[in-house]
Amino acid sequence: MPRTSGPETREKLIRAAEEVFAAQGVDGAQLRDIVALAGQSNPSAVQYHFGSRAGLLDAVMAGRLARTEAALAPPLTAAEAGEPALRELIGLLVTAEATELRTDRGRRCLRISAQLSHESGVRTGVPHPTLAGTAYWRLICRVAAALAAAGLAEPVRLERLDLALTLIGAALADRARHYLDGAAPLTGEELFLADLTGTTTAFLLAAAPEPKEFP
Incomplete structure (x- = not known):
């Protein structure tokens, strides 16, 4: 599988977060579901690219x-x-x-x-x-x-x-x-x-x- 760049991975995580936050709610959403939907194997991908769950939500908004x-x-x-x-x-x-x-x-x-x-x-x-x-x-x-x-x-x-x-x-x-x-x-x-x-x-x-x- 070809590697994706940092900006591409960020965008995938943002798109995945939009789907999961909308479906599960901001408080109920599971980061592991976002990471999986974005096709990322590293469970710490959100922390790496956005610092925290709140950082990812801020990026979505x-x-x-x-x-x-x-x-x-x-x-x-x-x-x-x-x-x-x-x-x-x-x-x-x-x-x-x-x-x-x-x-x-x-x-x-x-x-x-x-x-x-x-x-x-x-x-x-x-x-x-x-x-x-x-x-x-x-x-x-x-x-x-x-x-x-x-x-x-x-x-x-x-x-x-x-x-x-x-x-x-x-x-x-x-x-x-x-x-x-x-x-x-x-x-x-x-x-x-x-x-x-x-x-x-x-x-x-x-x-x-x-x-x-x-x-």
Whole structure:
């Protein structure tokens, strides 16, 4: 069998990890299954090429983020020339994320990233290192500013924004699962994305609860 180069082996491990993480879950995935699927005989291949399980997961998500950035950055920059409304911003995010639905690789990555949505850093206002300086984080900051302008107190708007990202991620992951399983979804993709945009926007702009005394 011909030997493969370091970059080729890394790519094989990343592709295998996408399949195994999507099928078994981020926490349940077995590294030995990833190594075997990648066709590697060395059981320490992940440690050698990525340092750790977390390093491999970061590599998987870096590829997924790069593809989303390519889809998001140009329309976001164009929208920022004006004063984009909240619904437009959410629509840009949903549309960019949904480009991952076009391939099996992207669909698997959607299933993986949905498990990591709370690691974005939204609740603390400090982006995860992979998101710092990205169009994705810039959009999140614009959404947060729009919610502040709508009068939502900081704890409420940060929690809502974090939950909104979770909603979008879960909805797209569920759609991806249907595609991967060959199951027919209830709605066409255009209607699904429009409804997801509208539902998320409505959730974010719902009236804040009245202050209340609790025993």
